[in-house]
Amino acid sequence: MQNFDYQTPxxxxxxxxxxxxxxxxxxxxxxxxxxTYGSGSIKKLGLYDKVxxxxxxxxxxxxxxxxxxxxxxxxxxxxxxxxKEKKIDVIxxxxxxxxxxxxxxIAAGATYEGEPWDLISYKVKAKAALPIVDILTLAATGSxxxxxxxxxxxxxxxxxxxxxxxxxxxxxxxxxVYTFTVSKKQTAAGCADAMNHIMEQYFTEDTTLLxxxxxxxxxxxxxxxxxxxxxxxxxxxxxxxxMQACTYGCNGIYALGNSASGWxxxxxxxxxxxxxxxxxxxGLAILTPRWMKHILSDRTLERFVKYGVNVFGIDxxxxxxxxxxxxxxxxxxxxxxxxxxxxxxxxxxxxxRLSEMAHHIAVNEGLESAYVPLSEQDILDILKAxx
Amino acid sequence: MQNFDYQTPxxxxxxxxxxxxxxxxxxxxxxxxxxTYGSGSIKKLGLYDKVxxxxxxxxxxxxxxxxxxxxxxxxxxxxxxxxKEKKIDVIxxxxxxxxxxxxxxIAAGATYEGEPWDLISYKVKAKAALPIVDILTLAATGSxxxxxxxxxxxxxxxxxxxxxxxxxxxxxxxxxVYTFTVSKKQTAAGCADAMNHIMEQYFTEDTTLLxxxxxxxxxxxxxxxxxxxxxxxxxxxxxxxxMQACTYGCNGIYALGNSASGWxxxxxxxxxxxxxxxxxxxGLAILTPRWMKHILSDRTLERFVKYGVNVFGIDxxxxxxxxxxxxxxxxxxxxxxxxxxxxxxxxxxxxxRLSEMAHHIAVNEGLESAYVPLSEQDILDILKAxx
Numbered sequence: 001m002q003n004f005d006y007q008t009p010x011x012x013x014x015x016x017x018x019x020x021x022x023x024x025x026x027x028x029x030x031x032x033x034x035x036t037y038g039s040g041s042i043k044k045l046g047l048y049d050k051v052x053x054x055x056x057x058x059x060x061x062x063x064x065x066x067x068x069x070x071x072x073x074x075x076x077x078x079x080x081x082x083x084k085e086k087k088i089d090v091i092x093x094x095x096x097x098x099x100x101x102x103x104x105x106i107a108a109g110a111t112y113e114g115e116p117w118d119l120i121s122y123k124v125k126a127k128a129a130l131p132i133v134d135i136l137t138l139a140a141t142g143s144x145x146x147x148x149x150x151x152x153x154x155x156x157x158x159x160x161x162x163x164x165x166x167x168x169x170x171x172x173x174x175x176x177v178y179t180f181t182v183s184k185k186q187t188a189a190g191c192a193d194a195m196n197h198i199m200e201q202y203f204t205e206d207t208t209l210l211x212x213x214x215x216x217x218x219x220x221x222x223x224x225x226x227x228x229x230x231x232x233x234x235x236x237x238x239x240x241x242x243m244q245a246c247t248y249g250c251n252g253i254y255a256l257g258n259s260a261s262g263w264x265x266x267x268x269x270x271x272x273x274x275x276x277x278x279x280x281x282x283g284l285a286i287l288t289p290r291w292m293k294h295i296l297s298d299r300t301l302e303r304f305v306k307y308g309v310n311v312f313g314i315d316x317x318x319x320x321x322x323x324x325x326x327x328x329x330x331x332x333x334x335x336x337x338x339x340x341x342x343x344x345x346x347x348x349x350x351x352x353r354l355s356e357m358a359h360h361i362a363v364n365e366g367l368e369s370a371y372v373p374l375s376e377q378d379i380l381d382i383l384k385a386x387x
Numbered sequence: 388m389q390n391f392d393y394q395t396p397x398x399x400x401x402x403x404x405x406x407x408x409x410x411x412x413x414x415x416x417x418x419x420x421x422x423t424y425g426s427g428s429i430k431k432l433g434l435y436d437k438v439x440x441x442x443x444x445x446x447x448x449x450x451x452x453x454x455x456x457x458x459x460x461x462x463x464x465x466x467x468x469x470x471k472e473k474k475i476d477v478i479x480x481x482x483x484x485x486x487x488x489x490x491x492x493i494a495a496g497a498t499y500e501g502e503p504w505d506l507i508s509y510k511v512k513a514k515a516a517l518p519i520v521d522i523l524t525l526a527a528t529g530s531x532x533x534x535x536x537x538x539x540x541x542x543x544x545x546x547x548x549x550x551x552x553x554x555x556x557x558x559x560x561x562x563x564v565y566t567f568t569v570s571k572k573q574t575a576a577g578c579a580d581a582m583n584h585i586m587e588q589y590f591t592e593d594t595t596l597l598x599x600x601x602x603x604x605x606x607x608x609x610x611x612x613x614x615x616x617x618x619x620x621x622x623x624x625x626x627x628x629x630m631q632a633c634t635y636g637c638n639g640i641y642a643l644g645n646s647a648s649g650w651x652x653x654x655x656x657x658x659x660x661x662x663x664x665x666x667x668x669x670g671l672a673i674l675t676p677r678w679m680k681h682i683l684s685d686r687t688l689e690r691f692v693k694y695g696v697n698v699f700g701i702d703x704x705x706x707x708x709x710x711x712x713x714x715x716x717x718x719x720x721x722x723x724x725x726x727x728x729x730x731x732x733x734x735x736x737x738x739x740r741l742s743e744m745a746h747h748i749a750v751n752e753g754l755e756s757a758y759v760p761l762s763e764q765d766i767l768d769i770l771k772a773x774x
Contacts, residue, residue, distance in 0.1 A: 001627040003402025008395070014644065015390025208628045209608040217600020224596060240388040241595045244644060253640075257401065257631060 001257040002206055008251045010145050011171040014244070016236070018175050019047075019135065022054045025171045029131050030089020034082055036063045036103045038095045042137060045178055047094060051135070061086050063106075066095070069273050069280065070102035072117060072153040079106030080116050083130065093134040093169075097141025100134050101149030104167040107132050120151050120162045129166040137178045139242045140190030140281060142197060142249030144172035152274055157360060159274035161266070174247070176239035184230055188338040189281030190246065191226035195219055196265050196284040197249035203295075203303055204261035204371045215254050216310045221245040226338055262370030265291055268379060270365070271357045278347045285335040286342055290385040292328045295372040296321075304328070344386045354383045388644040389593055395638045397532055398558040401631070403623070405562050406434075406522065409441045412558045416518050417476020421469055423450045423490045425482045429524065432565055434481060438522070448473050450493075453482070456660050456667065457489035459504060459540040466493030467503050470517065480521040480556075484528025487521050488536030491554040494519050507538050507549045516553040524565045526629045527577030527668060529584060529636030531559035539661055544747060546661035548653070561634070563626035571617055575725040576668030577633065578613035582606055583652050583671040584636035590682075590690055591648035591758045602641050603697045608632040613725055649757030652678055655766060657752070658744045665734045672722040673729055677772040679715045682759040683708075691715070731773045741770045 013021050026033070035051065042048045052060070063079045070076070082088065083106060093103035107129040109116030118124040136144050143149060148163035182190070195218075202215040222245050228238035248254060255261075268291070269283040296304055301320050308314040308327030316323070336342050344350075361367065362376035374382075400408050413420070420442065429435045439447065450466045457463070469475065470493060480490035494516040496503030505511040523531050530536060535550035569577070582605075589602040609632050615625035635641060642648075655678070656670040683691055688707050695701040695714030703710070723729050731737075748754065749763035761769070 001402070001624055001631075003405060005398070005400050005405075005408075007398035011392070011394035012643075013392050015388070018390060018392075021392075208631060209611060210604050210628060210632050213604020213607060214601055217597050217604060220600060221596040237388055240644065241597060244388075244595060245597050256399075257627065 001208055002259055004252075004256050006252055006256055007165070008145060008168065008253070010168045012145065012174060012247065013171060014174040015240075016175060016177060018173055019050060019054070022051070022135070022173060025133055025173070026055060026058070026090065026092070029133070029170065031058050032086060032089045033058050033060045033092050034063060034079065034086070034088045034090075034106070035060050035092045035094060036066060036079060036099050036106070038064070038066050038099050040064070041181070042094050045137065045181065047135065047137070047178060051092070051094060061088065066099045066102045068098045069150070069152045069159065069277055070098045072105075072120070072151050075102045076105045076109060076116055076151060079103070080109035083110035088130060091130055091132045093132060094137070096136065096138030097143040100132075100136070100143040100169070101141070101151065103132055103134070104129075104143070104147075104149035105151050105162055107167060108164060117153070120160055126164055126166055129164070132167070132169045133171050133173070134169050135173045135178070136243070138182055138186060138190060139179055139239070139246040140193045142194065142246055142251065144169060144174065145247045146250040148250060150270070157271070157274045158364075159270040161270070174243055176236060176243050179239050179243060180234045182233070184339060185279070187226060187229050187233070188340050189279045189285075191222050191242065191281070191338060192285035192335055192340055193281035194246040194249050195222050196281075196288055198254055199288065200261055200263040200265060201255035201258060202307065203300070204255070204259050206257070206259040207255070208257055211255050211258055212306065212310075218245050218248065218254060219311050223334055230338060259371070262367055264367050264370040264372075264374055267365030267367050267370070268361055268382065271361045272344070272349065275353060275357055276347070276349050278349070282340055282347055285340045286344055286347070286386050287382065288335070289328050289332040290382050292331065293385070294378065294382050296324055296328070300372060344383070351384070351387060355380060358383055388595055389646055391639075391643050393639055393643055394552070395532060395555065395640070397555045399532065399561060399634065400558060401561040402627075403562060403564060405560055406437060406441070409438065409522070409560060412520055412560070413442060413445070413477065413479070416520070416557065418445055419473060419476045420445050420447045420479050421450060421466065421473070421475045421477075421493070422447050422479045422481060423453060423466060423486050423493070425451070425453050425486050427451070428568070429481050432524065432568065434522065434524070434565060438479070438481060448475065453486045453489045455485045456537070456539045456546065456664055457485045459492070459507070459538050462489045463492045463496060463503055463538060466490070467496035470497035475517060478517050478519045480519060481524070483523065483525030484530040487519075487523070487530040487556070488528070488538065490519055490521070491530070491534075491536035492538050492549055494554060495551060504540070507547055513551055513553055516551070519554070519556045520558050520560070521556050522560045522562075522565070523630070525569055525573060525577055526566055526626070526633040527580045529581065529633055529638065531556060531561065532634045533637040535637060537657070544658070544661045545751075546657040548657070561630055563623055563630050566626050566630060567621045569620070571726060572666070574613060574616050574620070575727050576666045576672075578609050578629065578668070578725060579672035579722055579727055580668035581633040581636050582609050583668075583675055585641055586675065587648055587650040587652060588642035588645060589694065590687070591642070591646050593644070593646040594642070595644055598642050598645055599693065599697075605632050605635065605641060606698050610721055617725060646758070649754055651754050651757040651759075651761055654752030654754050654757070655748055655769065658748045659731070659736065662740060662744055663734070663736050665736065669727055669734055672727045673731055673734070673773050674769065675722070676715050676719040677769050679718065680772070681765065681769050683711055683715070687759060731770070738771070738774060742767060745770055
């Protein structure tokens, strides 16, 4: 077991109608608010009006149109500019993980004199950040309970996971009802994203019995509940259980004391969505079974057997390699069963830039020190197998 | 699924030699320290000298001789007196859960003008508390990651769980090596305590798939690792995994969104150890299977079947009641197998005061609103069955 240093100070207020807590949560944080959101679905939900009503006596500025795979330019830059110009006290992120990720980069950039990219690219360590409160409308990324955000810079095909302990939200307001209107496509992609967060932490060394059990519970809960959400989008319990299982995805609690895994599928997927702007969860779902197949070996066999037996209920009396291969197939079939396109070609990626992406990943993602080290050739093989 | 409002801000620094972080942790908290500890085992461990060496430039006052089932008088009162007289900035708890529980009551009492019992008995809500840092030497209570403490008042046979969000430790320093010298008796009792924390949260309604899986993982980890610790007290991995599984016991994460269970075994055990000062974990282990037997019914059957199949691996094709009864037997036998005396008579409790204790429990513990409501007669029946 590895040493660890862990802290997640975020307050979670979870359940039906918990939006009513918003004024109490915001009270100590200041009167000048930057409200960040995406394409306007929060207006259809009535959430935009509700926030305005609850915070009637606040000075609210807005940054809208934050896209999935949130962009440094214009979103982060615009947000930082508003924060500086208006002397914003607190950021209120209303939306999914992309809005929140973008808000985190803005929160750090707002207190920094230089280019925000210095912080995101780890050239400079932030000294402070504005406080963030979020109201979540999509179960997926776990950004509501971690201190990281992923920011894309289109002109350089960079997609960087920016992590700093200053960036934990003060409070995340999680009402599963706000996820009722999430489309089937996004529900499935959210499930795949959250499952991959767990797999990235499960497939490594030095795991503990407790962590393995937590991970297996997370995976099983996501698979059962995502299916229920797809069948009945207004199944409160299923939406709530899915939201809960996603929440712990990236704050480390699934893997305290495990060896670092390097998060290889995320490393590879970041290039896919940086180059092609595809849906992150779909990219992960496509890559995961191919990566699994690529790394299956005597060294990793035990992990795959445990995964197959405990997550998919495969009979433990089968031969180990049979269990492992079946587990990889089941992974593929589960993603397929929730409607995810399972080939890169299905999401608009052909062979033309695979080598370029493999090179970009190899140079930028540090996957030579992943659980199973991946060279540029390994990465290219996985990408090709994913076509 | 129930609504919840959850926050655990404590920082966990976990692993070999993490004591070296102590100066950095203490730095922002002030120079006047009350160091609290128990019977002196920290001196044998070398921990007392290590702390003095690491905090050489601090003004350290001491409160020693804090007992298991820590006492309001003299420990809490003495600690509060020292804090007020010496204008203590921060409490450093070095020891097990009892020392830490006592330190929490002191931390609250130190900033309150009146009798500390007003706070502990919930007559008055604390407005502030001194910061607490702890170095843990026993895996059991989970106090290192929660905001509660149990305090006993001998003259009234009161043993109260005092909970206030002000009382989260700022930081818990968890080095499994410090638990190598824990006796077999205390290792087993710690395991039983931690297991019961989980069972109290598992046996209730409205549980989620994720929570059930977390609880089952916790129970299995504790059973496997406690046995290893008993066989080889210096098995680092086993001590570390046990410490990890205990840590989450009482901060709520095993049951976010579950219905309140009322923690019935703890309610009953508090009277046993208040009247007889027995080891808390042993009291819990004795009561648990008798309580289980008492509450097994058509209403609770599903829980016991799930527990039996997922925790003990009982064949799910058996009849449900057969699985449930077997699960209760396995619970009893597990505790017996780790050397816990499994009858009240074995720990010095005879029938003479059972009725008095049952009455005390019924009046003070609110178990009429537990998962399965317990009347005074129910409680007496469980105590009698535990003789």
